[in-house]
Amino acid sequence: MPPFPAYRPEPRFFELGEEYGDAVRAAEFPQAILRFRNDRAAATVGLETLTDEEWVAHFGRFQPLPGQPGPVAMRYHGHQFRTYNPDLGDGRGFLAAQIRAGDGRLLDLGTKGSGQTPWSRGADGRLTLKGGVREVLAAEMLETLGVPTSRAFSLIETGEDLERGDEPSPTRSAVLVRLSHSHVRFGTFQRAAYIRRPDMIEALVEHARSLYHPTVAAGDTPGFLRAVVEASARLTARWIAAGFVHGVLNTDNLNVTGESFDYGPWRFLPHYEPGFTAAYFDQFGLYAFARQPEAVFWALTQLGGALKLVADAEPLTEALNGFGPAYIRELRAAFLARLGVTSLGEAADQRLLDTTLALLREGGEALRWEPLFFDWFGGFASSARALGGPRGKLYQGEAFDAFRFALFEHEPERPERLEHPMFAATEPEEMLIDEVEAIWATTDAGDDWAPFHAKIERLRAAREAWGLAGC
Template identity: 85%
Template sequence: MPPSPAYRPEARVFDLGPDFADAVQAADFPQAVLRFRNDRAAADVGLEGLDDAEWIAAFGRFAPLPGQPGPLAMRYHGHQFRQYNPDLGDGRGFLAAQMRDASGRLLDLGTKGSGTTPWSRGGDGRLTLKGGVREVLAASMLEAQGVPTSRAFSLIETGEALERGDEPSPTRSAVLVRLSHSHIRFGTFQRAAYLGRADQIEPLIEHVRTLYHPTVAAGDAPGLLRAVVEASARLTARWIAAGFVHGVLNTDNLNVTGESFDYGPWRFLPEYDPAFTAAYFDQTGLYAFARQPEAVFWNLTQLAGCLKLVAGAEPLTDALNSFGPAYIRELRAAFLMRLGLLSLGEAADQRLVDATLALLREGGEALRWEPLFFDWFGGFASSARALSGPRARLYQGEAFDVFRFALMEHEPDRIERLEHPMFAAREPEEMLINEVEAIWAAIDAADDWGPFQAKLARLEAARTAWGFTA
């Protein structure tokens, strides 16, 4: 079946020329078993009409979609835990296709686990099935919470036995496809700067400005940086409000649109813990929960340094320094969104953020992060529900009184959302590591995909109930 009329291919990455990517081929996998397809995301780009066989051909065998010239492995460098690495690039993935959605946004289909490329550095270019399952779960939860995120588009099991040092081996293999808004990373600029190629920086700026930040004037590198800073501040604030820890905030894992992607050792907070880390190898806590704004700002400074090849230091510094105010502004907005409340102004909104964090801090292990936002969604309109729920005994004392007063100042936003059946439940949808491991254990031990599918169905219900937009 050909794609629907809504399918609008537009392979714009080729505008950049051969200095930014390499043509590659997908691995020839021994098996292709469809485990997940995101029909809602597919409908956004006109691909929902593919039957399963066509889907597997496109996203398991990577037969080219109409109007797509073929996969490209992107070239980039990056700081990994603040150590510069010029030997990076897409080592187990590629940009498979680009197309417009109904609103005109240019979106990418990118892969993970699709085979070796010139940038594989001796790796096998594969993805474990567990890693694919984890990425689907992370992206689904973040989308439901209103975080700007890539969306897991397809997961196909590929029938290879992989050896890994950080999980029981041999383990099952998969290829993942994600739908995202740009594969241009901070590290894409870093590679051009490392090579001293101002002649690459300039067309890269124009490419990014034209396609992703069109309100920026032609040739305005500081203006582009400011737009990326604003988008990155918004993303970081939404991570914090979601209680999310990305785990690996290297410069090759941040892109120019401020959209979260590449979920490896991620975690969601069980309870408020500023020092909580996601990656077992992050032994210094560089990318701990509360250090994520610092990490993103540091990465933005590396991007600004690249742009000095074509712009003056002072306007770039001014753009870079807009991160702090933008982050605080976006954090207030993110907490209001998660609590389902309308803004009352900067001072009152900040009181609410401070009171929420103080209550979570005092609650410790007894008051998990996600249940607080669930119990008090809609503000004081949820008081009867919260005070008769499983955490009622925690909602007392001085910190709670300050929190309750801050809630009472704010009016609910779209109060009708509280009528959704999700809010009649005693517990919210969470994504803590024990549940993730239990979902994987069912797949690993008995090939039971029921818990995985049930979790995704509940997350879709939560997305509808919350009604957030990224």
């Protein structure tokens, strides 16, 4: 690989030592067919000029990038649906590299489907191609809607036939690489607490504090927890504003930077439905749409419990108690951003949040989640567009009057965004399950990748329209 001036390797997790992860090797795959490369994401870490051959070598065969020590399967535990599991860890993935991005953040390249590790628990360590396609689409949609998310970096088909009990088999296989701000999970701390190693917890806190929350003073464990609480509150609020259901909010699927990652049985809401679930196995709705704040807070309390081995309980509890106020504050900000209007103060902003949710609730199945924000983006300036559009007849009645009054109190933020061609369309870009299944069916049956790539291009255009390009 030729030198790349913008590429800055910085493998910091590896400095923690062998007690935090295991050196592994990627599986050898029969094929390596490049299906998706995210050059926009690659540009942030200086890798966009890789040739396709070099790309496949590094992200399909996992030849180490320059300055990287080789892959490591990270060790962690976690609560899965609130049942503690000490047998977790990277079972079909590993940390491949860490790179300092142009904006100064330290980013991880992590894999999914790269083969068996010491933590595979008898599983094959593989990823279905359908699962890879779904993760690419989820990450692209979430980034489009302004949710802090990992980005799908690479998807390579690997030529194996996989057997799965919950989908038609045999099915095609793939290996995914994601670019993420951190893969240090709540469960990473839980493992250290489980084996009664306060020294490891202290090392993890200092590692994560210095790299991801540097404004927190060294040795301030409650301050570190407070920073994680704030980041997690922002993430949860953005999920809700996006109408997103993660599906599996176990403590090994939440990290210290408050960035969403690892998309399995995710869904976007068709319409307002508090009990909407993403996973067929979530039989009791533990991770339903409206219960996600509760789930994240519960997970944070488990992190706080692990940190009790190195800090007093009272300041940790105080940090945890900050989640509720932070979540409400972030939820107001998230809804303002989705509606494209400026803040008018806490009372008016809360009124807009409340009336928006009331209108969505009143609209039922007829008023889909995403179109409401599309129709009324920019507030008053979108009145003619919204009322003259396909949902115009839905915008009437007391709930709508209250919403419109609250919305029109607020000034549009960057109203020039409404000049983007996307707002001349009658429908927004959505990511409902029927469309995802249709994209996969076309891809699988005829090996036609055009709908997949076309969807990604439309999402990126929508990101530009919302004014979120580059976030």
